[in-house]
Amino acid sequence: MNLREQFDVPVPTIVLAEGEFGETGGKTANGVVMHSEVFDARAVVDTETAGRTPADVLDKPDAPDIPIVASVEQALDEAPEAEALVIGVAPAGGDLPDAWVSDIEDAIRAGCDVVSGLHVFLSEQDRWRDLADEHGVRLFDVRKPPADDDLRVGDGSVDEVDADVVLTLGTDCAVGKRTTTFELYRTARDAGLDASWVATGQTGIMVGAHEGVVVDRVPADFTAGVVEDMVAAVGADHDLVFVEGQASLTHRAYSGVTLSILHGAWPDAVVLADDPDRTGRTHFESFRVDGVEKEARLIEDLSDANVVAVSTWGDPAVERERHDLPVANVYDEGGSTELLTEVREGLGSAPATAGRQDVGDR
Missing domain, CATH: 3.40.50.720 (NAD(P)-binding Rossmann-like Domain)
Incomplete structure (x- = not known):
């Protein structure tokens, strides 16, 4: 939508x-x-x-x-x-x-x-x-899923998209994935980049994503295909596509939708949103948050993307000491600009995905 x-x-x-x-x-x-x-x-x-x-x-x-x-x-x-x-x-x-x-x-x-x-x-x-x-x-x-005729399984056609694709994932639910995605998009537009974004939740659709679906209303078999179609549609008209993720790969309740988004978007780079003070999962206090390192390792094991930066709720200086990754806080002044710089550097150093160009080369 x-x-x-x-x-x-x-x-x-x-x-x-x-x-x-x-x-x-x-x-x-x-x-x-x-x-x-x-x-x-x-x-x-x-x-x-x-x-x-x-x-x-x-x-x-x-x-x-x-x-x-x-x-x-x-x-x-x-x-x-x-x-x-x-x-x-x-x-x-x-x-x-x-x-x-x-x-x-x-x-x-x-x-x-x-x-x-x-x-x-x-x-x-x-x-x-x-x-x-x-x-x-x-x-x-906005929660209405696509019509049955518009549903399909993922087939890897997203590999043909020329745009660079950046996916925001997280270490838990409600850690700022949508906000991080939007701030990266807005900062990229302000910097003169031909940027766009794809939403996977209702807030993103209402905020104004170029394409969006409430992904938890899509039958599981078709989630990756729906995400592929949205990324392909937006990537056909823009050089840089930011994609909003959901939940986390280590979340026992919701990891299925996270993996479907990862495989459907098949990103060139991933930004990982994290609340460093959270130990128990939102609404699932008996489940422990597994942290940045485990989440990043799973993302890189299950895709061809690198985790290029962490979007933190905490103090970036403190979090840089904890993680071997660039860190920025989009709520800080200049934080989204710093995060976008890390994303662009990560895209420039990543191996080229088939059919895609690096935004830094345009």
């Missing part, structure tokens, strides 16, 4: 983040407010943080100065120019909370397209389709 092609970007938007703005459960809403190149957030709906500022809630001084209110009705008063509602929270259990129904109805009646990250698909329910048709708006369910 490429939402850039569906809107006259950036589109003025209301972000529904009920009960989760600034929290892990609201990471999609947080990402859209901070980073989206498709949706220009004009108001946030969250009863828990209403009246505060995004800079305060997100602890980001550069967050946009927009109101946080308690309802879509109030958001429309603050931002009557809004043309879209982004549902940036997916509640546990997957269902649409009853309390959100009137908010979504208000947005549709005001002429807003609805972009949903819910596990249930609004576009497949008559009541929402009928209401959207009545008011001339569109429903986008």
Whole structure:
């Protein structure tokens, strides 16, 4: 899915983040407010943080100065120019909370397209389709997997892509893979490189990836093929493709999707995201985090790529002492530039993959 092609970007938007703005459960809403190149957030709906500022809630001084209110009705008063509602929270259990129904109805009646990250698909329910048709708006369910006719097993065709492919993987879930991928892409674009990126989760799609799919909704046999198709489509038009990874190869619950992304993207280089203070896995405290060295060794054993740098949450100077790899923190000033420099150097020194060129040679 490429939402850039569906809107006259950036589109003025209301972000529904009920009960989760600034929290892990609201990471999609947080990402859209901070980073989206498709949706220009004009108001946030969250009863828990209403009246505060995004800079305060997100602890980001550069967050946009927009109101946080308690309802879509109030958001429309603050931002009557809004043309879209982004549902940036997916509640546990997957269902649409009853309390959100009137908010979504208000947005549709005001002429807003609805972009949903819910596990249930609004576009497949008559009541929402009928209401959207009545008011001339569109429903986008970003978690919807590709149609069956678009699914295939991986066949190695990604090897023919001329672009350099850089995959961001991690030592655990929720260690900044999407943020690292986006920051590398944005920094590369700012440096004048013909860069693009591929998302494998809903936040990346809403932020504005050039292609994306919520990969955990794709049947396992076809995950590598779907990733191959996205990388090939984006790589046909750009010199440098950054790909968002998921989970980690050492994660007993989710390693299957990680390996499928690695094999589908078949990258020229890998950046490894890591939280050095984490010992137990997020939501799986009984599982231990295995660390940078083991993760990097598995990545290099299971692909032809080298791990060229670590994207850390910690102090880069301290982490460089621990690992025999370049380290940078994209949250530090100049950190994403430093990380991109390491990526470009890694691409320049890596053996050329069949059919590909090195970005440093262009």
